[in-house]
Amino acid sequence: MNTRVKITLLIDDVVMRELEVRAARDGRTMSELAEAALRRLLDERVDERELPPLPAMRARQLVDVSDRDVLYRVMEEP
Numbered sequence: 001m002n003t004r005v006k007i008t009l010l011i012d013d014v015v016m017r018e019l020e021v022r023a024a025r026d027g028r029t030m031s032e033l034a035e036a037a038l039r040r041l042l043d044e045r046v047d048e049r050e051l052p053p054l055p056a057m058r059a060r061q062l063v064d065v066s067d068r069d070v071l072y073r074v075m076e077e078p
Contacts, residue, residue: 009034 011019023030063074 019030019033023033026033061074063071065071
């Protein structure tokens, strides 16, 4: 079941004018654009949580990452 909720938001005047212009240009309502923007924001948060963890690194020495040979050698160390 898809229901709608009517709410009041405090939005900066400049952002509101840009929203009005964009809605008129795109032939959509401001509510449609605001909902689409909120959905996109919420989807990005889900994507961040689903990222795999970064691999653990051994901090034995500083490496000049512009020197590819040294970088590969250090990466291959057990």
